[in-house]
Amino acid sequence: MEATIEARGLRKRYGSTLAVDDLSFTVAAGQVTGFVGPNGAGKSTTMRMILGLDAPDGGTALVGGRPYHSLRTPLRAVGALLDAGAVHPGRRARDHLLWMAHSNGLPRRRVDEVIEQVGMGPAARRRAGGFSLGMRQRLGIAAALLGDPPVLLFDEPVNGLDPEGIRWIRGLLRSLAAQGRAVLVSSHLMGELEGSADHLVVVGRGRLIADTSVAALLATASGDRVALRTTNRAEAMAALANAGATVAAIDAETVTVSGLPAQRVVALLTERGLPFSEVVAHRASLEEAYMELTRDAAEFHTTVGQEA
Amino acid sequence: MTATTTPSGAGFAGLLRAEWTKLRSVRRWALTMLAAIALTVLISLLSAASSSFQTMGGSAPPIGPDGVQVQDTFRFVHQPMTGNGEVTARVLEQSGVEGVIAGWAKAGIMIKDGARPGARYAAMLLTPGHGVRWQTNFVVDRAGSAGGTAPVWLRLTRTGDTLTGYESTDGTNWRQVGSAELSGLPETAEVGIFVASPNFVRVERQFSGTSVSATPTWSTARFDNVGVRPAGAPSAAQWRDEEIGVIGLGGPDAAGGPAAPEGPGAPDTPDLPDAARVSGVPDSTGASTVTGTGDVAPRAPDEDLTRMSLSGVLIGLMPIVALGALFVTAEYRRGMIRTTFAASPRRGRVLAAKSLVLGAATFVAGLVACVTAFLASQPGQRASGYKPPYFPSQSLLDWPVSRAVVGTALVLALVAVFSLAVGTILRRSAAAITAVIVLIVLPQMVAGALPLTAAQWLMRLTPAAGLSIQQTAPRYEHVAGICLPESGCFVDGPWVGVGVLCGYVAVAVAVAYWLLRRRDA
Numbered sequence A: 001m002e003a004t005i006e007a008r009g010l011r012k013r014y015g016s017t018l019a020v021d022d023l024s025f026t027v028a029a030g031q032v033t034g035f036v037g038p039n040g041a042g043k044s045t046t047m048r049m050i051l052g053l054d055a056p057d058g059g060t061a062l063v064g065g066r067p068y069h070s071l072r073t074p075l076r077a078v079g080a081l082l083d084a085g086a087v088h089p090g091r092r093a094r095d096h097l098l099w100m101a102h103s104n105g106l107p108r109r110r111v112d113e114v115i116e117q118v119g120m121g122p123a124a125r126r127r128a129g130g131f132s133l134g135m136r137q138r139l140g141i142a143a144a145l146l147g148d149p150p151v152l153l154f155d156e157p158v159n160g161l162d163p164e165g166i167r168w169i170r171g172l173l174r175s176l177a178a179q180g181r182a183v184l185v186s187s188h189l190m191g192e193l194e195g196s197a198d199h200l201v202v203v204g205r206g207r208l209i210a211d212t213s214v215a216a217l218l219a220t221a222s223g224d225r226v227a228l229r230t231t232n233r234a235e236a237m238a239a240l241a242n243a244g245a246t247v248a249a250i251d252a253e254t255v256t257v258s259g260l261p262a263q264r265v266v267a268l269l270t271e272r273g274l275p276f277s278e279v280v281a282h283r284a285s286l287e288e289a290y291m292e293l294t295r296d297a298a299e300f301h302t303t304v305g306q307e308a
Numbered sequence B: 001m002t003a004t005t006t007p008s009g010a011g012f013a014g015l016l017r018a019e020w021t022k023l024r025s026v027r028r029w030a031l032t033m034l035a036a037i038a039l040t041v042l043i044s045l046l047s048a049a050s051s052s053f054q055t056m057g058g059s060a061p062p063i064g065p066d067g068v069q070v071q072d073t074f075r076f077v078h079q080p081m082t083g084n085g086e087v088t089a090r091v092l093e094q095s096g097v098e099g100v101i102a103g104w105a106k107a108g109i110m111i112k113d114g115a116r117p118g119a120r121y122a123a124m125l126l127t128p129g130h131g132v133r134w135q136t137n138f139v140v141d142r143a144g145s146a147g148g149t150a151p152v153w154l155r156l157t158r159t160g161d162t163l164t165g166y167e168s169t170d171g172t173n174w175r176q177v178g179s180a181e182l183s184g185l186p187e188t189a190e191v192g193i194f195v196a197s198p199n200f201v202r203v204e205r206q207f208s209g210t211s212v213s214a215t216p217t218w219s220t221a222r223f224d225n226v227g228v229r230p231a232g233a234p235s236a237a238q239w240r241d242e243e244i245g246v247i248g249l250g251g252p253d254a255a256g257g258p259a260a261p262e263g264p265g266a267p268d269t270p271d272l273p274d275a276a277r278v279s280g281v282p283d284s285t286g287a288s289t290v291t292g293t294g295d296v297a298p299r300a301p302d303e304d305l306t307r308m309s310l311s312g313v314l315i316g317l318m319p320i321v322a323l324g325a326l327f328v329t330a331e332y333r334r335g336m337i338r339t340t341f342a343a344s345p346r347r348g349r350v351l352a353a354k355s356l357v358l359g360a361a362t363f364v365a366g367l368v369a370c371v372t373a374f375l376a377s378q379p380g381q382r383a384s385g386y387k388p389p390y391f392p393s394q395s396l397l398d399w400p401v402s403r404a405v406v407g408t409a410l411v412l413a414l415v416a417v418f419s420l421a422v423g424t425i426l427r428r429s430a431a432a433i434t435a436v437i438v439l440i441v442l443p444q445m446v447a448g449a450l451p452l453t454a455a456q457w458l459m460r461l462t463p464a465a466g467l468s469i470q471q472t473a474p475r476y477e478h479v480a481g482i483c484l485p486e487s488g489c490f491v492d493g494p495w496v497g498v499g500v501l502c503g504y505v506a507v508a509v510a511v512a513y514w515l516l517r518r519r520d521a
Helices: A043-050 A093-103 A108-117 A121-125 A133-145 A163-178 A214-222 A233-242 A262-272 A286-307 B011-025 B027-050 B305-309 B313-334 B336-343 B347-383 B399-426 B429-449 B452-461 B463-470 B494-518
Strands: A005-014 A017-027 A031-036 A058-063 A078-081 A151-155 A182-187 A199-204 A207-213 A226-229 A246-251 A254-258 A278-281 B070-072 B074-082 B085-096 B106-112 B121-127 B131-136 B140-143 B152-159 B162-168 B175-181 B188-196 B200-206 B209-215 B219-229 B240-244 B288-292 B296-298
Touching: A005 A043, A017 A043, A017 A058, A017 A182, A017 A199, A017 A207, A031 A043, A031 A163, A043 A058, A043 A151, A043 A182, A078 A133, A093 A108, A093 A121, A093 A133, A093 B011, A093 B336, A108 A121, A108 A133, A133 A151, A133 A163, A163 A182, A199 A214, A199 A286, A207 A214, A207 A286, A214 A286, A226 A262, A233 A246, A233 A254, A233 A262, A262 A278, B011 B027, B011 B347, B027 B305, B027 B313, B027 B347, B074 B085, B074 B106, B074 B288, B085 B106, B085 B188, B106 B152, B106 B219, B121 B152, B121 B162, B131 B162, B131 B175, B140 B175, B188 B219, B188 B288, B305 B347, B305 B399, B313 B336, B313 B347, B313 B399, B313 B429, B313 B463, B336 B347, B347 B399, B347 B494, B399 B429, B399 B463, B399 B494, B429 B452, B429 B463, B452 B463, B452 B494, B463 B494
Parallel strands: A031 A182, A031 A199, A078 A151, A151 A182
Antiparallel strands: A005 A017, A005 A058, A199 A207, A226 A254, A226 A278, A246 A254, B070 B296, B074 B188, B074 B240, B085 B152, B085 B219, B106 B121, B106 B188, B121 B131, B131 B140, B152 B162, B162 B175, B200 B209, B219 B288
């Protein structure tokens, strides 16, 4: 089975709300695809349609080229973490994994392996009702990994995790992708995906806003700006502006320069004998890039909200 | 990654294991199951201890040849007949002494193994409501020609142990109605004419209770052409007029003796009609008028002890209802149903696996509860007066008892699956549990407040009909009885009610399946 997820023209309506509107994207093997959008953008609905839980009103979702409901042992094909709270509080974590294993004919040993893999350890023998949110997330991830599937979906996996947990999840996502799996991770905060996602599918109001690699997105957002550190900010700014650049002060010692490549900036400053300690190409943060992308969608959102 | 290899396939067995793991791994559910068992046993014990049966004077009812308790009270004008022979009579008229007559009042001819109550017999008889009947040994009944009314000729013949009954409209052309082997019938048996008239039963039903009272009735029949062949000694002297089964009369060996000129007289009870004091011995032309009371029929026990010993099930069923609903609604409440359907996208199979696992587990628990309740109730029932000879002792190995015990466990399992299906339909614990409990328990509570027919239909058509499996007393077409739902009587037989419950389960599961396929998880 190929490790892919393919959404084609997905559409879902709840009453008068169009939750997902003609959404198409592909999740490729070997990378982490971030599925980003504000709350209510239709991310969870899309994931449920991929998993055959909600029936789309239009379009199709394929996993490894097949509709989910045609999979006989789906846990071996797709692992999913939808809601970490979806565990009976009276059931031990291990029993929760055990019934899932039985339902797909997975050996009992897999249960112990995933418990080990997510670092639940002795907590697996406790009833899930007493778990912290972080422990429940680990249990949910263990459940997703149970069938050793080539395709993985995680809905907001870092919600409620401490920094150590977030770091652990990032490492896990990277390693899963490195093993050649297709990994789809949703988040309403772009920052959470910084450093883990290779590709982004950005949605707003149920529609696709961007389907792009992280590198390309950052390049667009960064433009060709250069960041400069200098102890003589005023003279440096004047000199660069005279050379035709647009200069903006960031703080007492830092300015950004656009309109001039970095080599020209260095040459100009050296020529004038102005001191500088650092000249780097400016890197926009993912958060910045996302804000730029979704600004239109957010405005649209606000307008609709006022009308309603 | 192993996912690319074709899995050996978990199949349906894997789903069953998965659902069983779910069921056993929630401690509260195991406790609920135990509570159901404990409640069933405790309430049954309580019921056995709080009921009481007392007798004042009198003796235990006689036991018929088939071991069942019988009523064997009637007026019998008889004489001994040795070896093969026949007895014939024409019933001219049948009437009630007080103007009304019971549908099952009897007038006819009989061959009986002596006058001892409970002794084997064969009879041809006429009833006002049910025509000509052939009856033997209390439990066997066969109708003669439809709409047979007086006057009618009746004949019984004996050939060895074979007895055959005939009817005729003219005394010439005879039609056989029934035939039976009465093994063990002695060489000399008592033959003659008899009259019986069952009690008038009055039922008063109010919301708070029901009272049943029975008053004796008398009926009179006129016969002629009464004859016995081969004729013995002078026939008038042979006849003996006797009230069978009346306390203090007719000793066990009163029959078969030599001709007595005068049998023991009728008791001089104040409410005995004058007609009953007239001797019914046929005159020289074979004409006779006989007045009698009582009945010759199997006797319904005052209390169905097996049912009583299982009465706690109605309470024990409630935790089962809750468990059945929670087994699925708990998954809806936490969103775990999505995990379930993501792991097994074919939802019908999940429903089937859930039903089977829950049904089987409930059946086993129910069986433990019912067997324990039955066995544990026995000493309490005996202490409360329910014991031989008034009540036969019962054993788990008797078919009606084991049917009731196993059947009750089956009913519990069906109720659990019904509750599961309703839970799947409603997806809310409280709504599902309330709906099922109302459907099962409410009819039992309101039945007493409804008119009898409405109450009977209510108990036939609601899922509680399944509890009819707890009845062990056989039902006889030829015995008029009043079926009071509030006393645990169901109009239909044991399996019909279970069939009704199965119908509910089937419909609920079908709707649940349809909704599961249609709805988003």
